[in-house]
Amino acid sequence: MDHAIWTEKYRPSTFEEIRGQKDIIEKIRAFVERKNMPHLLFSGPAGVGKTTLSLVIARKLFGKEWHQNFLELNASDERGIDVVRNKVKDFARTRSMGDVPFKIIYLDECDALTREAQQALRRTMENYTATTRFILSCNYSSKIIDPIQSRCTVFRFSPLDKKEMAKIVETIAKAEKLKIDEKAVEALCEVAEGDVRRVENVLQACASVGDKISEDAVYNMASIAKPKEIKAVLEECVKGRFVEAKNKLLSTMLSYGLSGLDVIKQVQKEIWALDVPAEKRLEMVKMCGEIEFRLVEGSDEFIQLESLLASFCSMK
Ligand SMILES: Nc1ncnc2c1ncn2[C@@H]1O[C@H](COP(=O)(O)OP(=O)(O)O)[C@@H](O)[C@H]1O
Ligand SMILES: [Mg+2]
Structure with missing residues (x-):
């Protein structure tokens, strides 16, 4: 068995191999065919193809020389915007090779930058517009200041179905x-x-x-309990059987090595699959929120989870 990391081994290297995100890919293809593109802002959750698509763009535009024309930086671990600015300056100083008139800078996790840092980034983008295009990536575009958003074409990536x-x-x-x-x-x-x-x-x-x-x-x-085990715990609660619910939960937690917070997340998800009236579900979701807060604050997880099960059991 080889030891390559599968996320790299199976990273798509062409547009065709990227799954989902069809509308995005269609528009990006058009940019690449014209060998011209605006600054781009990729927003969306982790692991859905933002970095992958940027690498494909670079490969398509620059061919074998893509490495010299593509700079990947991470906004959150580059110790501030000054480091980013200097690296950009070095990179943008030399012209791109080949027939594409710009180089690409991919800046990951832009929503980790403060507003001030984003202002500095915006100025940097302006200074180098003649020779570079930025692809900015973030989880939430709402955390990116308007002046940057308005300079970019925004693409929203979805979780894969x-x-x-x-x-x-x-x-x-x-x-x-x-x-x-x-x-x-x-x-x-x-x-x-x-x-x-x-x-x-x-x-x-x-x-x-x-x-x-x-x-x-x-x-x-994945160290999360099977949905059906958590569901069984909740069903005991709905029947008012506290001791059974508590025992089932305890054995599930022990056999999967779950933390209290893992459990709350699972419970919260499973409530929607329960066969109970909608008002009851809402009540349960509210209780989960309360307990989650207490756990984050450092309360004892077994006491808190028992208290949650007790409230579920005594629901009218
Ligand atoms: N849309 C996709 N189609 C196929 N594989 C994908 C897709 N998105 C992510 N992957 C896989 O997950 C890995 C991480 O994806 P990446 O593009 O780095 O995610 P992110 O959106 O966090 O930048 C890739 O190397 C690839 O193996
Ligand atoms: Mg990424």
């Missing part, structure tokens, strides 16, 4: 000769919540233990 995720899992499973059943594929798509990086990491972690991948292995690796 389960069908696309399942195709990615199947492709990798085939290439790596894994034995994986439908339930395990479903479990992978469930735990990853549209994040391809996560799906690939959990799959690789499972495969490192053996080439037969089961539903249980996936949930263990």
Whole structure:
């Protein structure tokens, strides 16, 4: 078995290989064909193809020389905008090679920059517009100041749907000769919540233990309880059976090594699948919020979770 990290090994290197994000890719293709593009702002959750698409753009525009014409920086670990500014200056000083009149700077996690730093970034973007294009990436475009947003074409990336995720899992499973059943594929798509990086990491972690991948292995690796186990706890609560609910929760927590916060997140999700009146669900969601807050503040997790189950059980 080789030791390459699958997120890199299976990173798409062409537009065709990128799954989902169809509208975005269509527009980006047009820019690349004209060998001209505006500054871009990519916003969206982790692991959905923002960095990947930027690399594909660079490959398509610059061919073999793409490395010399593409600079990747991370706004959050470059110790402030001054470092970014100096690196940009060095990079932008020399002209791009080949027939494209600009180089590309990819700046990841821009929403980690303060407003002041973003102002400085905006000036830097202006200073080098003749020779560079910026691709900025962030989780939330609302955290990016308007003057930057208005200088960029904004693209909003979505989490991948389960069908696309399942195709990615199947492709990798085939290439790596894994034995994986439908339930395990479903479990992978469930735990990853549209994040391809996560799906690939959990799959690789499972495969490192053996080439037969089961539903249980996936949930263990992802260290979150199976939805149906948490659901069973909630169903005991709805029937008012506190002791049963508490015992089931405890054994689930122990066997998966879950923290109180892991549990709350799961419970919160499973409430929506419960067969109870809508008002009851709302009540339960509210209680989860309260308990989550107390846990974050450092309260004892077992006392807090028992208190949550008790409130669920005594709901009218
Ligand atoms: N849309 C996608 N189609 C196929 N693989 C993807 C997609 N998005 C992410 N991946 C996989 O996940 C890894 C991380 O994706 P990346 O583009 O770095 O995510 P981010 O949106 O956080 O920048 C990639 O190397 C690739 O293996
Ligand atoms: Mg990225």
